[in-house]
Amino acid sequence: MAKPHELRERGLRLTPQRELVLAAVRELDHATPEEIAEKVRQTHPGINLSTVYRNLETLENVGLVQHSHLGHGGASYHAAEELAHLHLVCGTCGNVGDAPIETALSFVNALTEDYGFRTDVSHFSVFGTCSTCSQAELS
Amino acid sequence: MAKPHELRERGLRLTPQRELVLAAVRELDHATPEEIAEKVRQTHPGINLSTVYRNLETLENVGLVQHSHLGHGGASYHAAEELAHLHLVCGTCGNVGDAPIETALSFVNALTEDYGFRTDVSHFSVFGTCSTCSQAELS
DNA sequence: TGTGAACTTGCGAATTATTCGCAATTAGTC
DNA sequence: GACTAATTGCGAATAATTCGCAAGTTCACA
Ligand SMILES: [Mn+2]
Ligand SMILES: [Mn+2]
Ligand SMILES: [Zn+2]
Ligand SMILES: [Zn+2]
Numbered sequence: 522m523a524k525p526h527e528l529r530e531r532g533l534r535l536t537p538q539r540e541l542v543l544a545a546v547r548e549l550d551h552a553t554p555e556e557i558a559e560k561v562r563q564t565h566p567g568i569n570l571s572t573v574y575r576n577l578e579t580l581e582n583v584g585l586v587q588h589s590h591l592g593h594g595g596a597s598y599h600a601a602e603e604l605a606h607l608h609l610v611c612g613t614c615g616n617v618g619d620a621p622i623e624t625a626l627s628f629v630n631a632l633t634e635d636y637g638f639r640t641d642v643s644h645f646s647v648f649g650t651c652s653t654c655s656q657a658e659l660s
Numbered sequence: 661m662a663k664p665h666e667l668r669e670r671g672l673r674l675t676p677q678r679e680l681v682l683a684a685v686r687e688l689d690h691a692t693p694e695e696i697a698e699k700v701r702q703t704h705p706g707i708n709l710s711t712v713y714r715n716l717e718t719l720e721n722v723g724l725v726q727h728s729h730l731g732h733g734g735a736s737y738h739a740a741e742e743l744a745h746l747h748l749v750c751g752t753c754g755n756v757g758d759a760p761i762e763t764a765l766s767f768v769n770a771l772t773e774d775y776g777f778r779t780d781v782s783h784f785s786v787f788g789t790c791s792t793c794s795q796a797e798l799s
Numbered sequence: 800t801g802t803g804a805a806c807t808t809g810c811g812a813a814t815t816a817t818t819c820g821c822a823a824t825t826a827g828t829c
Numbered sequence: 830g831a832c833t834a835a836t837t838g839c840g841a842a843t844a845a846t847t848c849g850c851a852a853g854t855t856c857a858c859a
Contacts, residue, residue, distance in 0.1 A: 628767035637791025648783040652776025
C-alpha cells in the first residue's frame with residue numbers, strides 16, 4: 522500500500538509517516554485526523570498529530586486524498602480514488618448513509634446549466650432526517 | 661423587531677439580550693455567532709459571547725433561527741422564516757452564491773423515494789467551483 | 800558512498816471556536 | 830413586593846487546528 526512512486530511522482534518526499542498516513546486513509550473510511558493518527562500509531566506509535574494534519578493537507582494538495590464534512594463541523598478524509606458517493610447525514614440520530622452520485626446527477630447538471638457552477642458531489646453532505654427517525658417522529 | 665409575544669409564545673423569557681440576538685440574526689444574513697455578537701454590541705455593548713451562543717441554541721430549539729454550514733466548518737445562522745435557498749460555495753474563491761430550492765426538488769424527491777430520507781435543503785451547502793473560477797482554470 | 804540544502808518531524812505553545820460552572824442578576828408569577 | 834426559576838457575565842475548560850523552531854531525514858549530485 523502506498524507505493525513509493527505514487528508519492529515521488531507527485532514531487533513529494535517519501536517518509537514513513539507520510540506513507541502510513543496515506544495507507545491509513547485508504548484503509549479507514551471517512552476518517553477524522555484523530556482516527557487516522559490512531560491507526561498510524563499501531564505501526565508508528567510516535568507519530569505526532571500535527572504531522573498527520575500536515576500530511577493530510579499535503580496529500581490533499583496533490584490529489585491523493587480528499588476531505589468532506591459529515592457532521593456539523595470538522596473534516597473527514599477519504600482516498601481520492603475511492604468511488605464518489607453522497608453522504609446522507611441524519612440530524613436526529615447522527616447516522617451517515619450512502620447513496621450513489623447518480624442520484625444527484627440532474628441536480629448537478631441543473632447547477633451547471635443555470636449558474637456555471639461545477640459541483641463537487643463528494644464534498645457536500647446532505648442533511649436531513651433518516652427514515653427511521655422520521656417514523657419515530659410520528660408519536 | 662422581535663415582538664415580545666414571539667418569544668413568550670414559545671415559552672421563552674424575554675430578555676434584552678435574547679431579543680437583540682434574534683433581531684441581529686434577522687438583519688444580518690448567514691451570520692456567524694461572532695458577527696451576531698458584534699451586531700448586538702452596537703446596542704448592548706456588554707453582551708457576552710457565551711450568551712450569544714446560548715441564545716442561538718435556544719432560538720434554534722424553538723424554531724426561530726436555523727444554522728447552516730457555509731465554509732469548511734463552523735455554523736452560520738439565519739432567521740427561520742427566511743425563504744429557504746441553496747448555498748453554492750466556491751472552494752476556490754470562497755464565494756457563496758444562492759439558488760432557489762426548487763433547483764434541488766427532483767433530487768430531494770429522489771432521496772425521499774429511494775431512502776425515505778427527508779432532506780433539509782437549507783442546511784446543506786453545495787460545494788464546487790463557481791463559473792468565474794472555472795474559467796480562470798483554463799490557463 | 801559522502802555532503803549539503805531543502806524538506807519533515809516532534810514538541811510545546813498559540814489560536815480559534817465552543818462549552819461549562821457558578822455566583823449574581825433578572826423575568827415572570829402570585 | 831416577594832419568590833422561584835431562568836438567564837447572564839465571567840473566567841476557566843475543552844476541543845480542534847495551526848505555528849515556530851530545533852533536530853532529524855530525504856534526495857540530488859558530486
Ligand atoms: Mn449543522
Ligand atoms: Mn471542506
Ligand atoms: Zn436518524
Ligand atoms: Zn470561485
